[in-house]
């Protein structure tokens with residue numbers, strides 16, 4: 001489908017039924033696959049032949065959905081994971097181990113920040129966090145001889161900072177390492193990071209890709225562009241023969257498919273965070289309408305951001321599509337069709353006023369989720385961060401009055417009316 005436009009790919013990539021086959025992607029609910037001889041099965045184990053033998057490593061439903069996402073991003077290969085957390089862990093752990101180091105933007109999802117700063121640190125992988133607005137020189141200065149990757153979020157959750165992908169990619173490449181970016185919020189509809197030099201893309205598919213808050217999932221996509229074998233010492237793990245796979249070299253045997261093959265053959269084999277075929281099927285249903293939903297999320301969010309900006313009970317609005325926004329310039333460059341449905345704003349009157357506002361909403365629901373079809377909001381100071389005082393809140397990048405609004409695909413005027421009636425009660 002690589003010659004088709006992205007809207008068409010959302011519907012048709014990854015699965016092309018032949019004559020008389022099911023129109024919808026079949027759910028292959030089977031752990032195992034049958035073979036006539038041990039030799040045939042043996043060749044699959046040795047990665048000498050293509051095929052399925054056990055769903056922990058590969059399953060036809062999952063593969064079709066991964067192929068669709070790879071096509072949407074313009075990559076060569078992808079693999080689904082059971083969550084976005086697993087996707088980011090695998091993407092980094094595939095090329096970094098004990099004694100290594102990574103450089104990461106500090107403006108990233110809280111779960112990913114903990115993964116990198118706590119759990120991966122326990123595994124012996126050190127990290128340096130740098131500001132998302134770091135210059136080329138500042139990024140280069142954070143890179144060490146044992147640094148294996150640079151990591152960031154294209155549109156950060158929840159700060160909505162936009163990563164200057166080209167600058168981060170150049171700094172990474174000039175130091176012989178890949179740039180890994182989490183593209184969850186923009187989705188490939190609004191940004192395809194490979195076009196700007198990123199090497200690996202990850203997603204929490206639990207957000208817009210599924211889009212209906214039904215399945216937790218993730219995906220790792222490879223552009224196939226990073227030349228691992230140019231740095232055989234730094235990336236010996238992917239270039240050198242793998243003793244756990246009969247001495248094959250992933251780069252020699254799989255070329256541009258080396259990274260995803262290694263991730264599947266080693267990490268999925270040993271750690272096994274795969275989604276069920278049923279969940280992959282549900283994700284595929286979401287992907288079929290991704291282009292339609294993302295466009296509407298962005299239209300609604302821009303309209304609501306402008307309404308909030310002009311309301312006297314609102315102190316500030318953070319939405320990259322607003323001309324007043326710090327990231328408006330980067331948004332025009334990397335996200336010309338819109339950023340996402342997520343907005344944050346402050347209500348006059350701080351913590352108390354925000355609580356009254358939240359409790360008065362009727363249509364918009366209070367939920368910790370973001371990026372699904374129904375509008376939802378979260379006031380961190382009275383929920384996820386309620387144990388923190390005002391100073392502590394500011395220290396961890398939020399404020400007592402901050403409300404995170406995930407705009408859904410309802411009629412924007414109904415959302416605005418609900419917000420207005422709640423603001424009237426403050």
Ligand SMILES: *Cc1c(COP(=O)(O)O)cnc(C)c1O
Pocket residue numbers: 083084085086109111112153157182184185203204205206207216217218
């Ligand atoms: C939600 C999220 C994750 C984690 O994904 P899960 O599917 O919840 O495990 C990672 N990155 C970003 C940007 C997210 O929004």
